[in-house]
Amino acid sequence: xxxxxxxxxxxxxxxxxxxxxxxxxxxxxxxxxxxxxxxxxxxxxxxxxxxxxxxxxxxxxxxxxxxxxxxxxxxxxxxxxxxxxxxxxxxxxxxxxxxxxxxxxxxxxxxxxxxxxxxxxxxxxxxxxxxxxxxxxxxxxxxxxxxxxxxxxxxxxxxxxxxxxxxxxxxxxxxxxxxxxxxxxxxxxxxxxxxxxxxxxxxxxxxxxxxxxxxxxxxxxxxxxxxxxxxxxxxxxxxxxxxxxxxxxxxxxxxxxxxxxx
Amino acid sequence: xxxxxxxxxxxxxxxxxxxxxxxxxxxxxxxxxxxxxxxxxxxxxxxxxxxxxxxxxxxxxxxxxxxxxxxxxxxxxxxxxxxxxxxxxxxxxxxxxxxxxxxxxxxxxxxxxxxxxxxxxxxxxxxxxxxxxxxxxxxxxxxxxxxxxxxxxxxxxxxxxxxxxxxxxxxxxxxxxxxxxxxxxxxxxxxxxxxxxxxxxxxxxxxxxxxxxxxxxxxxxxxxxxxxxxxxxxxxxxxxxxxxxxxxxxxxxxxxxxxxxxxxxxxxxxxxxxxxxxxxxxxxxxxxxxxxxxxxxxxxxxxxxxxxxxxxxxxxxxxxxxxxxxxxxxxxxxxxxxxxxxxxxxxxxxxxxxxxxxxxxxxxxxxxxxxxxxxxxxxxxxxxxxxxxxxxxxxxxxxxxxxxxxxxxxxxxxxxxxxxxxxxxxxxxxxxxxxxxxxxxxxxxxxxxxxxxxxxxxxxxxxxxxxxxx
Numbered sequence: 001x002x003x004x005x006x007x008x009x010x011x012x013x014x015x016x017x018x019x020x021x022x023x024x025x026x027x028x029x030x031x032x033x034x035x036x037x038x039x040x041x042x043x044x045x046x047x048x049x050x051x052x053x054x055x056x057x058x059x060x061x062x063x064x065x066x067x068x069x070x071x072x073x074x075x076x077x078x079x080x081x082x083x084x085x086x087x088x089x090x091x092x093x094x095x096x097x098x099x100x101x102x103x104x105x106x107x108x109x110x111x112x113x114x115x116x117x118x119x120x121x122x123x124x125x126x127x128x129x130x131x132x133x134x135x136x137x138x139x140x141x142x143x144x145x146x147x148x149x150x151x152x153x154x155x156x157x158x159x160x161x162x163x164x165x166x167x168x169x170x171x172x173x174x175x176x177x178x179x180x181x182x183x184x185x186x187x188x189x190x191x192x193x194x195x196x197x198x199x200x201x202x203x204x205x206x207x208x209x210x211x212x213x214x215x216x217x218x219x220x221x222x223x224x225x226x227x228x229x230x231x232x233x234x235x236x237x238x239x240x241x242x243x244x245x246x247x248x249x250x251x252x253x254x255x256x257x258x259x260x261x262x
Numbered sequence: 263x264x265x266x267x268x269x270x271x272x273x274x275x276x277x278x279x280x281x282x283x284x285x286x287x288x289x290x291x292x293x294x295x296x297x298x299x300x301x302x303x304x305x306x307x308x309x310x311x312x313x314x315x316x317x318x319x320x321x322x323x324x325x326x327x328x329x330x331x332x333x334x335x336x337x338x339x340x341x342x343x344x345x346x347x348x349x350x351x352x353x354x355x356x357x358x359x360x361x362x363x364x365x366x367x368x369x370x371x372x373x374x375x376x377x378x379x380x381x382x383x384x385x386x387x388x389x390x391x392x393x394x395x396x397x398x399x400x401x402x403x404x405x406x407x408x409x410x411x412x413x414x415x416x417x418x419x420x421x422x423x424x425x426x427x428x429x430x431x432x433x434x435x436x437x438x439x440x441x442x443x444x445x446x447x448x449x450x451x452x453x454x455x456x457x458x459x460x461x462x463x464x465x466x467x468x469x470x471x472x473x474x475x476x477x478x479x480x481x482x483x484x485x486x487x488x489x490x491x492x493x494x495x496x497x498x499x500x501x502x503x504x505x506x507x508x509x510x511x512x513x514x515x516x517x518x519x520x521x522x523x524x525x526x527x528x529x530x531x532x533x534x535x536x537x538x539x540x541x542x543x544x545x546x547x548x549x550x551x552x553x554x555x556x557x558x559x560x561x562x563x564x565x566x567x568x569x570x571x572x573x574x575x576x577x578x579x580x581x582x583x584x585x586x587x588x589x590x591x592x593x594x595x596x597x598x599x600x601x602x603x604x605x606x607x608x609x610x611x612x613x614x615x616x617x618x619x620x621x622x623x624x625x626x627x628x629x630x631x632x633x634x635x636x637x638x639x640x641x642x643x644x645x646x647x648x649x650x651x652x653x654x655x656x657x658x659x660x661x662x663x664x665x666x667x668x669x670x671x672x673x674x675x676x677x678x679x680x681x682x683x684x685x686x687x688x689x690x691x692x693x694x695x696x697x698x699x700x701x702x703x704x705x706x707x708x709x710x711x712x713x714x715x716x717x718x719x720x721x722x723x724x725x726x727x728x729x730x731x732x
Contacts, residue, residue, distance in 0.1 A: 160347070174427055184427035192426050193330075196323040196346045227345070 017042055018222045020204050022049035022132070022165025024066075025081065026056030026104065027208025027258075028244075030217035031065070033236035034207050041221055047123075049165040049204055050079025050132030052116065054097060055254050056208050057244035059085065059104045063112045078119035079132040079166070080141040086117035096251040103250055126224075129159040133166045143167040144203050151181035154199045161194060161222075162201040169212045170205035170220075170231045174198050186231040188218075193228050202229055208241075215261035268292065268307045268351070275342060277353050279305055288318035288419050294353060299341055302356035317438075320429050321419030326352060328423045332393055335412045336386035357414050362402035362466065370473040373504050380467050380511075381534040382413040387463065387527035388685050390415060391456045394424040398453065400462035401443045402469075422453050441480045442469075446490045446518045449483075457520040460530060464515025464523075471508070472500040476516060490518045491560035496548040506546035507537045513545040518564075525581040528685035529616060532583060535683060536618075539664035581614045582687040587677050587710070588621050589692050590648050597692045598652055600723035605690055606656060608719075617656075617663040618684055621649050622673045642667055674709035681714060688717045695725060 019038045024031050038046075046069050053059040070076050081101065084090045085108060090101035105113070121138050122131040133141045134153035143166055144150050150173035153162060170188075175181035176198045186192065194200045205218025212218075216233040223229075242255035270292065272279045280293040286309070294305035308322040329352060330340045344351035362379065365371065371379075383405055390397060397404070398420040406414045420438050422428050430438060431453050439448045445461035452458075468476040476494035480486045497504045497512055511533055517523045524530040533540050540546075551557075586605055589597060609615055623645060645667045653663060670676030681689050693707040711718045 172427060174429070182427065182429075182431075187425040190425035193327045195326050196429070197319070198323075198429075 016044050016223065016225045018045045018047055018224065019043040020047050020049055020130075020163055020202075020220045020222070021207050022204035022219075023051040023079070023168055023206035023209060024048070024053075024056075024062055025051055025206065025208035026053045026059040026062050027217075027241050028056070028058035028061050029237045029241040030208040030234075031062060033234045034217050034219045035065075037232070037234045038219065038221070043221070046074040047130050047163065048074065048076040049130060049163060050077050050119075051081045051165065051206075052076075052079065053085045053104050053108075054081030055100050055245075055250075056241065057248040057250065059107050060109075060112065063108065063115060067112075067115050075123050075125070075130060076119050077123055077130050077132055078116075078121050082116040082119060086113045096253055099251050100254060103248065124159060127160040128222075129157050129162045131162070131164050134164055135162060141166065144171070144173075144201065145169070147173065147181045147183050150183070150201050150203075151175060154181055154201055157199075160199055162199070163204065163220075163222075164201070165204045165206065167203060167211075168206035168209055169203065170218055171203040172229075172231075173201040173203075175201075188231050188233040191223070191226070191228040191230040193226070195227065200229075202231075205231070205233075209258070210261040211257075213261050215259055267310060268305070274305075274349060274351060275344065275353075277303065277305055277342070277351075285309070286417070288321045293356070296341065296353070302358075303341060304338070304354050304356045306352045306354065308350055317430075317434065320434075322350060324421060324429055325418045326350065327426055327429075328395055328418045328421050329354065331423065332390070332395065332418075334389050334393075335408070335410075336389045336414050338414060338416060357406045357408060357416070359406045359408045359414070361416075362405045362407065362470075365470060366402055369470045370501050371470050373471060373501075373508055376467060376471045377508065377534055379407075379413075379470065380463070381531055382407070382411065383463055383466070384527045384531035384534060385685070386413040386415050387459050388531060391459070391527055396422045396424070396454070396456050397459050397462075398422060398438070398448065399440055399443070400459050400466065401440050402466055405466070424454065428453055437483065437486060441486060442475050442477060444486060445520075446487075447520060449486045449490070455520055456527075457523050457525065460515050460523050460527060461517075461520070463527075463530075464512055467512050468494065468497060468516065471504055471512065472497045474500060487564070489516075490564040492557050493552050495551055496545075499549050505537070506542055507540040509548070510540055510542055510546035513548070518560075525614070528583055528687075529581060532616065532618075532684050536664055536666075539618075541661040581616070582612055583616045583618065583684055584608060584612075584688045584690065585677075585681045585684060585686040586617060586619045587689065587691040588619055588649055588652050589694075590621055590645065590652065594692070594694065596726055597694065597721070597723050601690060601692050601721045602652065602655060604719065604721045608688070608690065609656065609658065615662065617653075617658060618666060618680075618686070619649055619653050619663065620666040620668060620677065620680055621645050622668045622670055622676050624673055625669050625671045642669070674706045674713070677706070677710055678713055681716065686716050688719065689714055690719050690721065692721045692723075695722075 021034060048066055052062050052066055066076055084101045085104040088105035090098040122129060129135060131138050134144050136152045136156035144153055144164060145167050154175050170186050172184040172186050173181045202220060204220050205212060207217045207219055210218055215238055216235045219232055221230050238258050242258050245255035268279055270279055270281055277294045277296050282290060282292050284291040288309055289306050290309055292305040294303040296303055309318050326343050326346060330343055338357055339355040340352060342353040397415055399417060404415060404417045406416055408414055437444060437449045437451055443462040443465045445458035447455050447458050465476055477489045494516060496509060498509050515523055646665055649665045668676045689710060691707045691710055707720050711720060
């Protein structure tokens, strides 16, 4: 796997509003709703924080759309479900995730698998790090879910801002050089200035499989001019996404949990 | 590398820095000018401190987060904020006016002046809390009276925005505030209760009204805790000319338990503007402090309190102020009844509501003199009686309702002004049916709907047959 340095993103500094999508998990309805919402936010760049596929019924559509956006300058990092879907090996995953991976692997053609398998594990751009799980050991797919795990990730990078996903629960952490990392539960739609001589770690919620008891799709926008990050929620057609999961013969629980966001 | 030192004559992001005007605990303030800004500018930078003392830095970070998010006449306007990593500064409006600090030396002030100041500061707090910010350092030197009359709040270095991370809470294990004014919650390090500002304002009012500090000038953390159990000397003991209702207000602000204070700044402002609506309790008549035995019991209770858990933010608008505009004209009794039914419905669905029932007597420009003679006063009293009679079937607690008969030439304007000054959350008003006359004269309810600052519910009803719908 490649690691891309600061030379990625030619013309950096032009990008003023950056949109983050994490954990789409092949949910076309959620992705389309967030994309339409994001377009109205004057987005200059898209960043995909991994797990494009797995669980949902539209892996082909999602991979095609993201690949297209990457042609236009979007940045995409690798998630554990992307690795698994590319190889067909779902070692370490639970039975529902494994079933979804087997189904997804079969649904994708070779170029799509290669696209997923060839994604970067992490990308650094200006003062920002983009990674699916966390910075300390990105290949181990550990979750950031509390102050300790956030601190481990923040200590492992020199970048001021880290953006990740993986756990499907929106969270924000901040840390100074001398104090432990602190947690903040973000309010959707309220911009947060990422001020000061401190590091910030934004854990994006999931576009396609929210698990914070709110079924709406989650994404986020960074405004580099104002130095502000906003967590956002977008309602979408859950019924349709669930219907397709049933139709595809994927495990029922993957559809049921969409309705309750768990 | 961050540069914090600033010298007069320097130009930073287009701001020409001029003379230093103030050195505070956490920041230094300069005058400044900018070619694109007509008004005078204040240029605030963090004070250079030992790296160990992070309060100043973090306080400055908080102010940089919160102040640009605020708007309105009750806060300084922000022109620009410097990038913290390179050059931290806040360029803001220079507010033309004096702080309340010099008033302390003049205190005790006449009670009228205290009420006037209190109303303006409470109004500023209404606007701040509406924007989800708790100031946490309300004191005379942080309150500026604009030349235009409004109170503006300054220095947001200890403030908390309820939708942003609290950097200060994360950083420090000590209570943060100014010793004489700090609320008991702040002493216990709860930084998410807007009622803390109401306590601090109570301390300011007590001082202005009596010339003395209610809790002295505590010098230690232990001494700060005294306010949790020891009640202050009642203001009327010091200044007998203070009215019982004003003492009631001040002591209610100073209740150690936030649940016993005014729950919103709007309620406080309302009481200050309508003394007759203030329910007088034992607080109003108290002339001495509680006995030491009572204080001791409170002390034991305060000691037994568990450590504070961070409270989830409860909406400060739960205690709504609802203005009901009652039309008592003959022939429209069916409308008054429909309004009462709607009022009842609102009362049953909302929490702790305060109702202000108003009726406007229309003055005529031509017969203005007549309105003020003795028969005019009789009409006024008669209206008040009718208004109370209208509300009687609601069965509302007398402490939660007030009645106001206004006299005005422009009915809609007077209703709107009353609602604005009362910080009303909702207006209930009736609309009469259509008629040629109303087409010419215009509709009061339509104008209220068009111009109100808050929610307006318009009640309509079909006139029973045989009624003249004028």
